[in-house]
Amino acid sequence: MAKLVVFLTLISLLPLLCNSFSDDKPSDRHILVLLDDFAIKSSHSLFFKSLQSRGFDLDFKLADDPKISLQRYGQYLYDGLILFCPTIERFGGSIDAASILDFVDSGHDLIVAADSNASDLIREIATECGVDFDEDPAALVVDHTGYAIAATEGDHTLIAADGFIKSNVLLGSKKIEAPVLFRGIGHSLNPSNSLVLKVLSASPSAYSANPKSKLTSPPSLTGSSISLVSVVQARNNARILISGSISMFSNRFFRSGVQKAGSPTKHDKSGNEQFLTELSKWVFHERGHLKAVNVRHHKVGEVEEPAIYRINDDLEYSVEIYEWSGTSWKPYVADDVQVQFYMMSPYILKTMSTDGKGHFFTSFKVPDVYGVFQFKVEYQRLGYTSLSLSKQIPVRPFRHNEYERFIPAAYPYYGAAFSMMAGFFVFTAVHLYNKPT
Structure with a gap:
């Protein structure tokens, strides 16, 4: 009898649960x-x-x-x-x-x-x-x-x-x-x-x-x-x-x-x-109600979302935004949606491009600063519901084996070192093999 009561209670709550998770x-x-x-x-x-x-x-x-x-x-x-x-x-x-x-x-x-x-x-x-x-x-x-x-x-x-x-x-x-x-x-x-x-x-x-x-x-x-x-x-x-x-x-x-x-x-x-x-x-939100789905970011040329970025990586960020028309979701079209790459303050602020079908996207280079960053979209426009999206991602420096072996800016120093070595070799040769008169 107790199991029957529990079962009937769950059945009565099913429509409520379906509405709660419906979008x-x-x-x-x-x-x-x-x-x-x-x-x-x-x-x-x-x-x-x-x-x-x-x-x-x-x-x-x-x-x-x-x-x-x-x-x-x-x-x-x-x-x-x-x-x-x-x-x-x-x-x-x-x-x-x-x-x-x-x-x-x-x-x-x-x-x-x-x-x-x-x-x-x-x-x-x-x-x-x-x-x-x-x-x-x-x-x-x-x-x-x-x-x-x-x-x-x-x-x-x-x-x-x-x-x-x-x-x-x-x-x-x-x-x-x-x-x-x-x-x-x-x-x-x-x-x-x-x-x-x-x-x-x-x-x-x-x-x-x-x-x-x-x-x-x-x-x-x-x-x-x-x-x-x-x-x-x-x-x-x-x-x-x-x-x-x-x-x-x-x-x-x-x-x-x-x-x-x-x-x-x-x-x-x-x-x-x-x-x-x-x-x-x-x-009553039949117009001007926005939702954002499919927030994604990844390195250029890849499709998987990484767990961490490295400084100076090239990355792509995208999001899909839709507007409720009263009966269904329609693609939202605008030219003022921006994304921030944020740590304490925005290091990068980019206006995203759109394909006119609700897909907004942009690409940029990770700044030469390591730490914990956030992708942030704070969208507020007159009459529309505000969107606040954030996603945290760490940024690491180069590993010791990822630095360039020869940096063009250091060529003068390389030249000075090798010229010093060559001069020392010539001086040694002359000193050893030149008989005094």
Whole structure:
């Protein structure tokens, strides 16, 4: 009976073990969505359907559900987290701000959507990610020049934003023609955090203030320094999206036409759906995720990897790099991948050539210094997961029988020695055989 129980347990764990050792994709597809109200599930259904159509399994929960948890028995239950609960003051179950940050620190992805009534809890999570929302709880982003033209004149808090970051890996190769509708709060980036990026910026005429009251002092956030949507890629390659508006994910904003003030062009559909769909592909590693395989090095003319190199050896180094396309691994093409031959500091830094099929390679001569070196590839490019490869190899000097017997630079000394010997021979001969008179 005991053996049967053990056998059934192993069978139940088999799918988990297979997934743990599989390298078919960068992550699994199970995402927890925390909501303020289940009505958001229907009012924002187009965004959720775009994720489900790409193979994601969404688990919808109320943010204050006492049964929710991110992990069980030390194992995380989800691969991503979406917080569409801007008003939540306290999460239910075992979730809190610290557990969400631990979730990100473990390499998982996060989307946070705030609003004008964002709670201190949501603001705290954003601050820990390098984003500071306007401290005024009644503040909204106002733009009297870049607002969206509506049927009724409003307070110009409905913005037609088109300050997109110029990055194909973040927003896709297809240009977003229509502006994005945005109504919400602005935020600034923490200057001490170099990992956070503005993806959608406000226009130079925008400012953050309470639209229902007169300005008595200059706004704390103004112009293009206001970020509407920001992203973070952590050093462990976890990705975070932070938006100051939950409305921009809604079906109404997805389907609405848009015309920016001062522009004669009226678009039948806003750019929200394209913008957020493409950005969510990046956040959940469907684009810009790299992996490196088949790291190899050997002497020129050989194929086997040696255990040690000798100074002045000619060697070749190669690596294969692929990018996840959302469905399969594709060869990565770039001209800025470099390798270092490193001991305390780089002795050699070489940009590798590529065949356009994911294979990067170069060759160089081992420096005339012996010790323990490393082959290092530290690749960091905007929007892509970072690659950090290192391989240690010792370098030895020449053995006593490997030095050249006659060094060209020493020919003058050889000549001096032999001329001295010849002179001594002549002097001896003359002295021995010359009779004195």
